[in-house]
Amino acid sequence: MRQAFGGLTTRGRSFLAAGAAACVCAYLLGQSDLLRVGLLMAVLPLVCVLVLFRVRHQVTGGRSLAPSRVEAMSQARVSLRLENVSRLPTGLLMLQDQVPYVLGPRPRFVLDRVEAGGTREVSYRVRSDLRGRYELGPLQLRLTDPFGMCELTRSFGDADTLTVVPRVDPLPPVGLAGRAAGRGESRDRSLALSGEDDVIPRGYRHGDDLRRVHWRSTARYGQLMVRREEQPQRSYCTVLLDTRRGAYPGAGPDSAFEWAVSGAASVAVHLMERGLAARLLTDDGAGAPGRDSGPDGWSGADRPEATGTLLEALAVVDHSGNTGFTRAREALRDHPGGLLVAFVGEVAAEDAEVLARMRHRTAGAVAFVLDGRDDGADGARAGIDVLRGAGWTVLLVRPGDELADLWRQADRAHRQAADQKGFV
Structure with a gap:
């Protein structure tokens, strides 16, 4: 009630003060008519306070987002629903939602009157050019008596x-990543149940299905042997994102770092759609901040919501204080092979040497080196030469370059290097 009386407007306080003064004067002067007027002026604001205090707790509100996850530079629709559950109609209402500055101006709506048991629905749109997680709310309702x-x-x-994920650009289906073994037209197979290293029939174990007994091997070895079965072999890809603060000049939605984040998201989603098991790795040696789709850190088409989990992790990735790629190299020690795609900023020769050693554990390596300056520094050029000398396919990214075109160029360069290696 103290807060309720604190909501008196200037008009309400004036009426209350004037009514009290009129009552005092009426008592001193013995004027009954003036007393009635004073009581009316003093009671009116008090009645308004009591009515609004009761109505305030009998008005409910809610919010819904459609969708709750959008790409950068896309819009989301926010719907607000207000319901009057009391038996009395409301007066003038002003609805205001708390919205971060980057999503646009704070929306305000004025509702003239909501009847008893009635509802009102309003909506507005928000848009952000910057990825991230943004909290909408709380919803504020201002009630005013007539x-x-x-x-x-x-x-x-x-x-x-509201989660704003990086923009995902569609990429052409080139042969850079190959086919996921065991999918589509590929006939590569691996062993199941007993693991990929079980390349010969193994001895019978308790619980094995007797229908899997391999009689020829049983007769040969003199003990029960079970045959091996086949399953699709998984093809792997690691997307390495350089988040070093000093590697990227500039800031904002058009900066080189945001281009790298969007590129990493586009490549990872593209490869997962082709059936590969993808993993996102940063320069600090950790996966995408926060969440992996599976216990092994790999995300693929066989894991539900894998794409959404990866994009939500990229929505909050930020610069790191690292100066090199030593931790990322250590994280790749148990790498199962496959393709390595790196998005790096300015890379010096000593950093390139660490990246070069990552190439030995992969079937192929592609590096998109972002050059945010008009003329590349000598150290960056030296780093690119080191990577190319180690077998990396390196593409220098200039401001305004399209990732789809660079993806085709990387495929052509990768095939040319493979043909030259086979010819030699």
Whole structure:
């Protein structure tokens, strides 16, 4: 009630003060008519406070997002729903939602009157050019009585989170990543149940299906042997994202770092759609901040919501204080092979040597080196030469370059290097 009386407007306080003064004067002067007027002026704002205080707790509000996850530079629709569950109609209402500055101006709606048991729905759109997680709310409702005596504000505690993920560009289906073995037309197979290293029939174990007994091997070895079975072999790809703060000049949605994040998301999603098991790795040796789709850190088409999990992790990735790639190299020690795609900023010769050693554990390596300056530094050129000398396919990314065109160039360069190696 103290907060309710604190909502008296200037008009309400004036009426209350004037009514009290009139009552005092009427008592001193013995004027009954003046007393009636004073009581009316003093009671009116008090009645408005009591009515609004009751109505405030009988008005409910909610919010819904459609969708709750959008790409950068895309819009999301926010719907607000207000319901009056009391038996009395409301007066003038002003609805206001708390929105971060990057999503646009704070939306405000004025509702003239909501009847008893009635509902009102309004909506607005938000858009962000910067990826991230943004909290919408709480929803604030300001109630005003018809006489303008009192204004009360109620905040609905629930808040919703809008996730703005990096933009994903469609990439052409080139042969750079190959086919996921065991899928489509590929006939490469690996062994199941007993692991990929079980290349010969093994001895019978308790619980094995008797229908898997390999009689020829049983007769040969003199003990029960079970045959091996086949399953599709998984093809792997690691997307390495350089997050070093000093490697990228500039900031903002058009910066080189944001291009690298968007490129990493596009390549990872493209490879996962082709059936590969993809993993996102940063220069600090950790996976994408926060979440992996599986216990082994790999995300693929066989894992539900794998793409969404990876994009949500990239939505909050930020610069790191690292100066090299030593931790990333250590994380690749148990790499099962496959393709390595790296998005790096300015890379010096000593950093390139660490990246060069990562090439030995992969079937192929492609590096997109972002050059945010008009003329590349000598150290960056030396680093690119080191990578190419170690067998990396290196493409220098200039401002305004399209990832789809660079992806085709990387495929052509990779095939040319493979043909030259086979010829030699």
